[in-house]
Amino acid sequence: MKWFAKTPKKSTAVESDERAMLTSDQSIVEYKGGRAFPDCLTQGTHRHYTDYATRMLSVYQDGIGQPRYQLHRQIEAIFTDEPDCPVRRIQAFCKLLDDAGDYQTDPSGEATKLRLKIFSMAAQFHPLVAQPDRLFESGENDIKARIAETLGQSWEMIEQTLYSDVLDYQRLERFEGYANPAALLSRYNVAQIQACLYKAEQMTVWASEDFKTILRYAKLARLLHEIERVDASTYRLVFSGPASVLNETRRYGVSFARFLPALLACRRWRMTASLKTPWKQPVQLALSDKDGFTSHLPPPEMFDSSVEQSFCEKFGNQRDGWTLIREGDILHHQQKTFVPDFTFCHADGTKVLMEIVGFWTPEYLAGRRQTLRLFRDHKIILAVPEKSLRDGAAIGDNILVYKSALKLTSLMEILERFRRDYNN
Known part of the structure; x- marks a missing residue:
């Protein structure tokens, strides 16, 4: 059994509501018998991960003002004694948590200017030492205080913006987070399926309900389609990416990944995706609405008006x-x-x-x-x-x-x- 998460009442478009997606380096997938099996945390085998998820959320909720690298180190520390947690899984959790928050940025390049100014001022007192003596008179803390006084700011304020253009040193400003630990674990499972779809060349969906929703989100994800009626209540929809003819799998694989949460929110469907692998053997990813994965998008409204x-x-x-x-x-x-x-x-x-x-x-x-x-x-x-x-x-x-x-x-x-x- 998988974790279920509550969904919002209103849906938004794929492009504007695109939630955290993993990188290929954070993807974990097993290939067996011509099938692809993305990493999946279940309530049976991974029940103890609920405690880990609680602790991870606390790290970010209490981590406002901390730089990204410190938050990541705290997440890594949570899994120090966990034998069943590969590095990629930890990195994936960090990515999902990062994307649920807002970090300090420096679009105008002020951090670079500030560093040049401070390093230029500090160079006059080179070398700086932790404990000044007769040979080395310039103490690091004394020079920091002097520079701060010259700039009219506390050193703590200066330090917060000094490296705001460096990803690892950007500080967390706001954390929207997840509704509960189960929501984070549920999101992880879906994100691993999305990352697996980066390798997809084609996706086939058999749908018996929610046709309008499926086609609307496929269009938003810029997928091309072929449609065939299978029986009185079922359609077969074959989706391919706009770049498929260029053999750029990763580009339209991302389009399939963007489309997935909308499909998961629908009813009465099953899907197979053909994946491209390094060894050129055909591999299939198979899913259906019976598999228990939860979308962050709500189920389609029964009526439009x-x-x-x-x-x-x-x-x-x-x-x-x-x-x-x-x-x-x-x-x-x-x-x-x-x-x-x-x-x-x-x-x-x-x-x-x-x-x-x-x-x-x-x-x-x-x-x-x-x-x-x-x-x-x-x-x-x-x-x-x-x-x-x-x-x-x-x-x-x-x-x-x-x-x-x-x-x-x-x-x-x-x-x-x-x-x-x-x-x-």
Whole structure:
């Protein structure tokens, strides 16, 4: 059993909410029987890691103002007597903890200028010694105090910025951290899978739910796709990276890694990824929603708007021979995809799709009209708010206008019209 972490209520885009990802040097993966097995901490074998995680979080929570290298040394000390903790695992923990905080930076290069000034002032008293005597009169502490007085700052303040442009010496300013020790361990497991995906050349996902979320995040991760319907409720989605034709695996492997947390947040899916290895043998990474990994992203919302939710509750699962399915179809043409909000299936074989426009802009409506033209061979109803229509605008047969909620009588009339056309 793996650790589970609570997720936030709202999701953000892959590019803006990209959480800590490891480097290849921090990746731990075992290859066996043509399969890849990223390092994974479980509650059975690694239950004692909960205490380690608690101590690691305390180091950073109490470490505001300390330089990075001191924090890392304290993390290393926690695992001194732990035989089951390779160096890469410790380095991975440090990376995840670092990325959950904010460190002092020096974008304007003031640290370099300050060092030049201080070293120039100190050079006048060279050599500096810890204990001055008759031969060496310049004591280090005395000269530091003199320089601080000249600059009008305490030496402690000077020391905090003297090496702020050197990564190891940057000081921790804020630590957002993780909700609890289990969240840190859960994040570690996902980060190791992400690092394994750096070697991926292609990813195949079989999905039975949350198509819209999967495709939206794949687009944000700049993945190309091929889509095939497997059965009535399952699609096979093959993703490849934009740089695949250039044979730059690491570049689009990172795109797969960015996409992974969104996939983990979805329901009813399984995935395989083809990995490139140094010995040129094909290796597969396999995952599914049953494996128990937790995303830092929340599960997709069941409905995009209150209008959709209200309509779905009012219509029910079936009405007058029509069965209602939420996001049951993917329409695709080359790299353009469209997942309508609802699919209506009649017992006689008629299928009608419906997209509900809730929040809208003129640009959004124009895009939806273009989408309808692209997929005009399908029966699609577009439900639009009355306030979005211009005065005198022509309303097509497939347009359902609503004020605050969809009227079922108007909808049923359009559905029946489509059904008559289908049967004639």
